[in-house]
Amino acid sequence: MNIVMSTDASALNSEGGPVVPVRPVPSPCLGWSLIGDEEERLVLQVLRSKALFRYYGPDPKSPPPMVARLEREFAAMVGTRFALGVTSGTAALEVALGALAVGPGDEVIVPAWSWVSCFTAIVRVGAKPVLAEIDDTLCLAAGEITRLRTPRTKAVIVVHFQGVAADLDPLMQEARAAGIAVLEDCAESPGASYRGRRIGAYGDMAIFSFQQQKMMTSGEGGLVVTNDPRLFERAVRMHDVGQYRDFHTSQTEAHEPAFCGSQFRMAELTGAVALAQFRRVDQIRAHCRRLSARLLSQVATLPGLKFRRIPDPAGDSGFETYFWVATPALREAFRARLEAAKIPCQQMTGTYAQYRRPYVATGRAHAPGATPFRLGASWPEPAYQVESFPRTEDLIHRFVVIPVGMDHRDEDIDYIAAVIRWAHADLRLG
Numbered sequence: 001m002n003i004v005m006s007t008d009a010s011a012l013n014s015e016g017g018p019v020v021p022v023r024p025v026p027s028p029c030l031g032w033s034l035i036g037d038e039e040e041r042l043v044l045q046v047l048r049s050k051a052l053f054r055y056y057g058p059d060p061k062s063p064p065p066m067v068a069r070l071e072r073e074f075a076a077m078v079g080t081r082f083a084l085g086v087t088s089g090t091a092a093l094e095v096a097l098g099a100l101a102v103g104p105g106d107e108v109i110v111p112a113w114s115w116v117s118c119f120t121a122i123v124r125v126g127a128k129p130v131l132a133e134i135d136d137t138l139c140l141a142a143g144e145i146t147r148l149r150t151p152r153t154k155a156v157i158v159v160h161f162q163g164v165a166a167d168l169d170p171l172m173q174e175a176r177a178a179g180i181a182v183l184e185d186c187a188e189s190p191g192a193s194y195r196g197r198r199i200g201a202y203g204d205m206a207i208f209s210f211q212q213q214k215m216m217t218s219g220e221g222g223l224v225v226t227n228d229p230r231l232f233e234r235a236v237r238m239h240d241v242g243q244y245r246d247f248h249t250s251q252t253e254a255h256e257p258a259f260c261g262s263q264f265r266m267a268e269l270t271g272a273v274a275l276a277q278f279r280r281v282d283q284i285r286a287h288c289r290r291l292s293a294r295l296l297s298q299v300a301t302l303p304g305l306k307f308r309r310i311p312d313p314a315g316d317s318g319f320e321t322y323f324w325v326a327t328p329a330l331r332e333a334f335r336a337r338l339e340a341a342k343i344p345c346q347q348m349t350g351t352y353a354q355y356r357r358p359y360v361a362t363g364r365a366h367a368p369g370a371t372p373f374r375l376g377a378s379w380p381e382p383a384y385q386v387e388s389f390p391r392t393e394d395l396i397h398r399f400v401v402i403p404v405g406m407d408h409r410d411e412d413i414d415y416i417a418a419v420i421r422w423a424h425a426d427l428r429l430g
């Protein structure tokens with residue numbers, strides 16, 4: 001490869017052009033890199049109170065505050081009436097699907113390119129995932145809800161991929177016309193907004209994740225939000241073995257019959273870390289937005305690069321910048337140049353073509369009778385085979401991603417931009 005990287009800024013590459021001197025670039029990290037005094041203070045407060053369980057502690061006169069406070073502040077930020085802390089984003093998906101009464105015989109539309117549990121959570125509640133194409137937003141493509149809807153479709157999961165709100169106007173319109181519920185998966189995008197409103201309040205329900213790699217983290221953790229008191233009550237029951245405690249009665253009266261739920265309650269220690277981190281979300285967004293704008297101002301007009309479509313740039317979180325080159329081979333060549341310059345260019349979170357995952361290849365659930373797929377029939381059905389997703393396949397093999405985080409400074413961005421320009425010239429993309 002015609003790559004010459006040097007610590008000498010005046011060096012020339014093998015064709016006589018100037019090189020970009022190699023310098024270290026920080027690893028992209030979001031909320032966890034800010035863990036500090038406030039997280040310590042709140043965690044210590046919980047430990048000293050000895051009240052580790054969210055619903056009661058040793059002192060009946062002072063109810064445990066952390067999860068309750070997180071829920072209040074989070075709901076206020078998103079603009080929903082209710083929020084419920086749970087143990088993970090995956091648990092939140094199962095709780096929300098359960099609240100929406102999704103079960104055996106139902107179908108749920110979900111982007112073919114998404115995190116593992118966007119698929120497995122649907123199977124866990126007994127329903128059938130129906131995979132949909134993505135588009136140049138890297139989120140669910142408009143038109144897919146209409147194309148894939150059947151009389152059995154109960155809901156659609158709209159994933160807001162990596163800090164960016166999906167194009168909610170057309171998607172909501174299609175879902176409303178189809179009469180199906182919308183579950184927004186905001187796991188990767190807390191605080192992002194669309195047309196002036198935070199995501200999470202557009203759909204019937206929404207979920208968030210606080211896993212280590214997410215914008216705000218408590219290691220593990222998640223949250224469900226909704227405006228609908230009936231769905232909230234059902235979510236509470238789903239996450240607390242069917243119970244609806246007095247704590248929640250003060251939020252909204254119970255009307256639903258009890259049912260067999262699971263146990264996904266958030267602990268106070270998790271709530272303490274998540275609360276401190278939650279209060280940093282807008283700071284993280286502002287930092288990453290500023291850096292991505294700086295990067296774009298230097299590379300957005302390079303011919304031959306096509307940048308991810310951000311449906312509402314004002315609401316973007318800015319921590320990953322995506323662009324496409326013409327072919328997968330060029331993508332590998334571009335990445336090789338970035339890696340040689342020590343620039344991380346992998347996504348910060350696992351996202352997969354679901355039709356290539358092992359659980360899809362076998363169609364298995366945890367027990368044979370629990371699978372929503374027809375066993376014995378030829379499998380995978382065409383709807384789960386790679387040939388059925390030409391748009392998704394094309395998009396996911398040609399993009400380059402530049403992640404940035406809290407440790408990046410302006411000079412890091414200027415260096416990344418210089419290397420992108422150099423790689424672009426070196427590959428003769430102009």
Ligand SMILES: Cc1ncc(COP(=O)(O)O)c(C=O)c1O
Pocket residue numbers: 088089090091093114115117118159185187188209210211220221222349350
């Ligand atoms: C889009 C999306 N949904 C759901 C989840 C599940 O979150 P968790 O890892 O907290 O279970 C993730 C996390 O990776 C995700 O990226």
